[in-house]
Amino acid sequence: MTSARSRKSGRAGDDRAERGIPEATVARLPVYLRALTSLSDGDVATASSADLATAAGVNSAKLRKDLSYLGTYGTRGVGYDVNYLRYQIAREIGLTQDWSVVIVGIGNLGRALANYSGFASRGFRLAALLDSDGARVGEVIGDLKVSAVEDLEAVVRDNAVAIGVIATPAEAAQDVCDQLVSAGVSSILNFAPAVLVVPDHVDVRKVDLSIELQILAYHEQRKAQELGALEAGAV
Amino acid sequence: MTSARSRKSGRAGDDRAERGIPEATVARLPVYLRALTSLSDGDVATASSADLATAAGVNSAKLRKDLSYLGTYGTRGVGYDVNYLRYQIAREIGLTQDWSVVIVGIGNLGRALANYSGFASRGFRLAALLDSDGARVGEVIGDLKVSAVEDLEAVVRDNAVAIGVIATPAEAAQDVCDQLVSAGVSSILNFAPAVLVVPDHVDVRKVDLSIELQILAYHEQRKAQELGALEAGAV
DNA sequence: CATTGTGAAGTGATTCACAGCA
DNA sequence: TGCTGTGAATCACTTCACAATG
Numbered sequence: 408m409t410s411a412r413s414r415k416s417g418r419a420g421d422d423r424a425e426r427g428i429p430e431a432t433v434a435r436l437p438v439y440l441r442a443l444t445s446l447s448d449g450d451v452a453t454a455s456s457a458d459l460a461t462a463a464g465v466n467s468a469k470l471r472k473d474l475s476y477l478g479t480y481g482t483r484g485v486g487y488d489v490n491y492l493r494y495q496i497a498r499e500i501g502l503t504q505d506w507s508v509v510i511v512g513i514g515n516l517g518r519a520l521a522n523y524s525g526f527a528s529r530g531f532r533l534a535a536l537l538d539s540d541g542a543r544v545g546e547v548i549g550d551l552k553v554s555a556v557e558d559l560e561a562v563v564r565d566n567a568v569a570i571g572v573i574a575t576p577a578e579a580a581q582d583v584c585d586q587l588v589s590a591g592v593s594s595i596l597n598f599a600p601a602v603l604v605v606p607d608h609v610d611v612r613k614v615d616l617s618i619e620l621q622i623l624a625y626h627e628q629r630k631a632q633e634l635g636a637l638e639a640g641a642v
Numbered sequence: 643m644t645s646a647r648s649r650k651s652g653r654a655g656d657d658r659a660e661r662g663i664p665e666a667t668v669a670r671l672p673v674y675l676r677a678l679t680s681l682s683d684g685d686v687a688t689a690s691s692a693d694l695a696t697a698a699g700v701n702s703a704k705l706r707k708d709l710s711y712l713g714t715y716g717t718r719g720v721g722y723d724v725n726y727l728r729y730q731i732a733r734e735i736g737l738t739q740d741w742s743v744v745i746v747g748i749g750n751l752g753r754a755l756a757n758y759s760g761f762a763s764r765g766f767r768l769a770a771l772l773d774s775d776g777a778r779v780g781e782v783i784g785d786l787k788v789s790a791v792e793d794l795e796a797v798v799r800d801n802a803v804a805i806g807v808i809a810t811p812a813e814a815a816q817d818v819c820d821q822l823v824s825a826g827v828s829s830i831l832n833f834a835p836a837v838l839v840v841p842d843h844v845d846v847r848k849v850d851l852s853i854e855l856q857i858l859a860y861h862e863q864r865k866a867q868e869l870g871a872l873e874a875g876a877v
Numbered sequence: 878c879a880t881t882g883t884g885a886a887g888t889g890a891t892t893c894a895c896a897g898c899a
Numbered sequence: 900t901g902c903t904g905t906g907a908a909t910c911a912c913t914t915c916a917c918a919a920t921g
Contacts, residue, residue, distance in 0.1 A: 431890055437856040441835065455902065464837035467902095468892055475904055483898045483903045500856050501863030508855070515754035522750045525835060525852040530859070569862050570855065593865060594858040596851075600676065600760060602699035610861045612854050616831075617760040619847050620743070620805065621672040621735050623829040624765070626845045627804045628736030630828065666912060690880065702880095703914055710882055718881040718920045 428499075432473045436496050438463045439470070443493040455486035507534040507568040509592075511583050512575030513543050513553050516598055520574060521548045534566035539579070556583070563590040570594045577601040584611075663734075667708045671731050673698045674705070678728040690721035742769040742803040744827075746818045747810030748778050748788050751833055755809060756783045769801035774814070791818070798825040805829045812836040819846075 442462035446454055456474075460467040474480060474492075477499050481487045497503060508526070510517050513536050520526075521536055536548060539556045546553045554562065562568065571587040573580050573595060580599035587595060588609055597603055597613045605611055677697035681689055691709075695702040709715060709727075712734050716722045732738060743761070745752050748771050755761075756771050771783060774791045781788045789797065797803065806822040808815050808830060815834035822830060823844055832838055832848045840846055 437853040484901045501859045515757045519750035519754040594862050618672040624736045719879045
């Protein structure tokens with residue numbers, strides 16, 4: 408703590424919780440949350456940064472630094488109270504409230520996402536499934552009926568939807584994205600292999616199977632080359 | 643070019659392509675590749691770094707710096723030859739060869755992945771679909787029949803599989819991962835919400851819907867708070 | 878003369894290492 | 900004594916800005 412007033416957009420007189428948790432830290436908080444939930448389910452009451460770090464797959468210095476951005480929730484010489492820390496992280500992420508989500512594009516992937524149990528489990532409520540294909544409209548998945556994409560505006564308004572998931576083909580993605588944004592959605596999770604252009608206030612995260620495979624292929628190739636070089640050198 | 647011999651692990655006398663492309667750059671090469679393919683399909687022969695950067699959703703300085711790690715493939719005052727650069731990136735990533743892939747866990751998600759067209763399209767060949775549930779074994783998806791997970795070892799050996807995709811429930815993931823590794827797979831793409839422990843020589847990348855949603859929720863909450871603070875200030 | 882390729886500066890994330898505290 | 904919280908050091912990535920050049 409000590410000094411450290413300021414920080415990027417630090418307005419003077421703002422004493423609410425420090426603004427600006429580093430993006431890399433934000434991306435790890437959900438991992439810590441999962442680790443804590445798993446410890447809690449195993450009736451572990453207290454855990455050291457080393458324990459937590461192992462469960463989360465990071466090193467303990469990084470974990471402690473990350474947690475230090477949220478506040479001082481540990482006890483020196485002891486560790487962290489699992490349930491207390493879990494609550495603090497959940498609050499920080501914003502999981503003490505529910506978020507309404509729509510999925511647009513109910514092909515194979517959209518269907519799989521709609522059936523994904525991890526949705527409801529942690530603060531995310533599926534408000535609607537939408538598709539532009541009349542043949543799919545009306546189909547029932549879980550406890551939802553697929554609606555026409557024309558209903559998007561109304562669905563977003565009536566359910567205060569803040570997060571949209573795009574699972575359409577690449578060609579349709581930008582158009583769907585524009586509709587989501589103009590309906591008022593300001594966070595988008597994009598599964599389509601396309602670059603989305605959005606206004607500044609909208610967040611986009613992308614998940615791209617093909618890119619992940621290509622990254623793995625690159626490293627795989629490098630490993631093979633290294634092995635080849637080694638063998639050549641050994642001759 | 644000018645000077646710049648060396649680079650981190652630069653062994654003297656090693657004039658083959660520079661070793662050690664930054665990880666952040668590697669992660670963007672597939673995006674550039676896609677942008678180039680799309681330009682090429684539109685019969686664009688030449689593109690400047692600014693054109694490419696727009697198509698890829700990055701800024702042009704970053705794109706130029708990234709490409710500079712691969713070699714000098716552009717022409718000053720002109721730009722890049724689309725097809726030539728596309729080939730160079732494909733080669734760098736390792737897409738001039740085919741990679742065999744297995745998917746383990748043929749639930750909703752595994753099924754969606756198995757049907758994903760982007761697989762075959764770019765150098766990835768589905769060698770097998772595996773599941774531990776006898777009820778699923780034998781089911782036909784696309785042109786593949788689901789096999790028992792007991793066949794993993796043989797499938798990996800016979801098809802020289804280097805990449806494994808885990809789409810099982812979290813509880814099964816580490817066990818499947820161990821089997822993949824002991825069968826000789828050294829790159830893993832993990833869709834299960836679990837931290838995988840692997841030996842050093844194995845690469846793991848994870849794709850986690852729930853984490854992505856939570857990251858979006860965090861930012862969404864921050865935006866809402868900011869708005870609240872602004873309104874309070876305006877009163 | 879438009880555009881690349883790249884040193885140098887700037888920014889952000891990780892790791893170290895230890896003072897401070899229960 | 901054991902473990903957290905954190906400055907300081909290091910490492911990685913991005914951006915700037917411009918000399919080099921087809």
